[in-house]
Amino acid sequence: MQYQSQAVAKPYFIAAIGLFVGQILFGLIMGLQYVMGDFLFPEIPFNVARMVHTNLLIVWLLFGFMGAAYFLVPEEAERELHSPKLALALFWIFLIAGALTILGYLLVPYAGLAKMTGNHLLPTMGREFLEQPTITKLGIVVVALGFLYNIGVTILAGRKTVVNLVLLTGLVGLAVFFLFAFYNPENLVKDKFYWWWVVHLWVEGVWELILGSILAFVLLKVTGVDREVIEKWLYVIIAMALITGVIGTGHHFYWIGAPEYWQWWGSIFSAMEPIPFFMMTVFAFNMVNRRRREHPNQAAVLWALGTAVMAFLGAGVWGFLHTLAPVNYYTHGTQITAAHGHMAFYGAYVMIVLTIISYAMPILRGQKAGNRSAQVLEMWSFWFMTVSMVFITLFLTGAGILQVWMQRYSDAPMAFMVVQEKIELFYWMREVAGLVFLIGLIMYVWSFFVKGDERVVASAATA
Amino acid sequence: MNVLWPVQLQPDVNAIATPPAPRRVRDLPGDFAIWIFIYAELLVFGVFFLAYAFARAGNVELFNEHQQFLDRTTGAVNTLVLITSSLFAVRAVEAIRRGAAASCSRWLAMAVMSGGVFVVLKLIEFADKQEQGITLSTNTFYMFYLSLTFFHFMHVLMGMVILSAVAVKAYRGAYSASRHTGVETGASYWHMVDLVWIVLFPLVYVMH
Numbered sequence: 005m006q007y008q009s010q011a012v013a014k015p016y017f018i019a020a021i022g023l024f025v026g027q028i029l030f031g032l033i034m035g036l037q038y039v040m041g042d043f044l045f046p047e048i049p050f051n052v053a054r055m056v057h058t059n060l061l062i063v064w065l066l067f068g069f070m071g072a073a074y075f076l077v078p079e080e081a082e083r084e085l086h087s088p089k090l091a092l093a094l095f096w097i098f099l100i101a102g103a104l105t106i107l108g109y110l111l112v113p114y115a116g117l118a119k120m121t122g123n124h125l126l127p128t129m130g131r132e133f134l135e136q137p138t139i140t141k142l143g144i145v146v147v148a149l150g151f152l153y154n155i156g157v158t159i160l161a162g163r164k165t166v167v168n169l170v171l172l173t174g175l176v177g178l179a180v181f182f183l184f185a186f187y188n189p190e191n192l193v194k195d196k197f198y199w200w201w202v203v204h205l206w207v208e209g210v211w212e213l214i215l216g217s218i219l220a221f222v223l224l225k226v227t228g229v230d231r232e233v234i235e236k237w238l239y240v241i242i243a244m245a246l247i248t249g250v251i252g253t254g255h256h257f258y259w260i261g262a263p264e265y266w267q268w269w270g271s272i273f274s275a276m277e278p279i280p281f282f283m284m285t286v287f288a289f290n291m292v293n294r295r296r297r298e299h300p301n302q303a304a305v306l307w308a309l310g311t312a313v314m315a316f317l318g319a320g321v322w323g324f325l326h327t328l329a330p331v332n333y334y335t336h337g338t339q340i341t342a343a344h345g346h347m348a349f350y351g352a353y354v355m356i357v358l359t360i361i362s363y364a365m366p367i368l369r370g371q372k373a374g375n376r377s378a379q380v381l382e383m384w385s386f387w388f389m390t391v392s393m394v395f396i397t398l399f400l401t402g403a404g405i406l407q408v409w410m411q412r413y414s415d416a417p418m419a420f421m422v423v424q425e426k427i428e429l430f431y432w433m434r435e436v437a438g439l440v441f442l443i444g445l446i447m448y449v450w451s452f453f454v455k456g457d458e459r460v461v462a463s464a465a466t467a
Numbered sequence: 468m469n470v471l472w473p474v475q476l477q478p479d480v481n482a483i484a485t486p487p488a489p490r491r492v493r494d495l496p497g498d499f500a501i502w503i504f505i506y507a508e509l510l511v512f513g514v515f516f517l518a519y520a521f522a523r524a525g526n527v528e529l530f531n532e533h534q535q536f537l538d539r540t541t542g543a544v545n546t547l548v549l550i551t552s553s554l555f556a557v558r559a560v561e562a563i564r565r566g567a568a569a570s571c572s573r574w575l576a577m578a579v580m581s582g583g584v585f586v587v588l589k590l591i592e593f594a595d596k597q598e599q600g601i602t603l604s605t606n607t608f609y610m611f612y613l614s615l616t617f618f619h620f621m622h623v624l625m626g627m628v629i630l631s632a633v634a635v636k637a638y639r640g641a642y643s644a645s646r647h648t649g650v651e652t653g654a655s656y657w658h659m660v661d662l663v664w665i666v667l668f669p670l671v672y673v674m675h
Binding site for chain 2: 236237239240243244247248263264265268269271272273275276279283
């Protein structure tokens, strides 16, 4: 570790992995509820399981992003973090607030939670992914401001690298667009319109800057390629991501009552969204092929390459599948969307957080890289999780195609629930793939506890 | 050797004595990254043009009817203005290849000013359409007309920003005969903006 204050990243990473496990467990519960509707009813109804599954994902990714920032910002800025104490305080505030919110979802009926937390004073609840009580949302803003202050001061006072500035831009954007979570107009069209400014402009806008900068940082470290080369790639990638992603928001405006021109704008610009992801794949492989050193942490290299490929497939290819308005007319809100959502979130954001954890965690624990046995297990967990996610995506895609065909496209469309029963087999297969994913995740967690040859570790630490 | 401007304004007496270092043909002018960018931009415009053709094929009469209300004269003037500004950009690159930084900076300034003329004429055109109550939702033809011209308009502004930055750097002596990638980069982007207009103008304003 080059700077002592980088150590604050560690609790963030640990919390992220812990919440990740929770997310997957609730995913499995929900997956089973698709085929056994009354499983765990009335204790955990489907809507609650879904809320916990998606909210945990967002929260643990935010923990991951913050941990990544606390780790890489001091190293890039070449100075200690402005205030490690603030970082730790915010960690506990965020963790406790997050845990209380999840407990609220699980223990109190949602309407009761809204009443308890004073939602009527400033109503922001009840919208997909933004279900958090208003008070939690305010807490998120406070944590985000404190976090931005901390890393902002560090960056501005230190060496300003492209990686740091792109990361900071992405994080500021994340905070700014979250403010639209507080805008909750009566008009349902406007409500949906600006709701996407949080949801879409996060994952297909500013989060891509965070993804790009973390990937660039890890590639810089593990390949030893010139910073100038990596920075140029990063610039071009994020410029393309923003040009296509920002106007690409239009692909959510087709059927919500927004003007018709969005069908053209959304289709044309979002059809280009795979380009920056493809460039990211070329970038990652290119840099690794031109590497000037063999970094001992081969697991981190694997994650870095994996995230580039899976982000392109999940976000790029599976996004393109249903982004054109005439196609989306039939696929909107079907299992095709779920297929895309799973692979895109896993490929782009889960994997980039696991990439930086894979690179940083051994360093935070005083080694340059994990021991050989630990790395082998971690790589196995990579393949288990990644391949099972490919299958989850394929099964959901199969379910989605059948659903579109039977429920929307055919001359004699069938009712929603009739179709759901007919595609049950795909949901069962998805659940099995989900169990394999859980096995991969258990292996991943286990890999942190594998003891190896101490001599190798010691020599790596002094290297 | 300059093919676009056959008349040498300043006879280059050194041209024979010291021939310029031969450029490898496959070298792209400017920074490689700008070419990725240019191709991506051309792709977006290309898809937009295809969408226009596709939409027009389904509604030829509507497109032909409303096309005649567009201001073709201003469009034609703007075409000349942009082509001329591209020539200025060529002259700027040529100047810096000779090491004439001040001249390069002046040519770039002229290119930016031509861009300014384009912007003013375009704003008058947009204001006129707005006065007539034409919006993106009026009909499919106007949707394409406004989207394409506005999207291109934003690229003209972007190009002007780039060329201005390059002009200032050139003025301050940041470029020389041997190191002037930045000038070529800016000029390449500007030519792309010009090229798109050369396709856009006949497609949207003239052809029916």
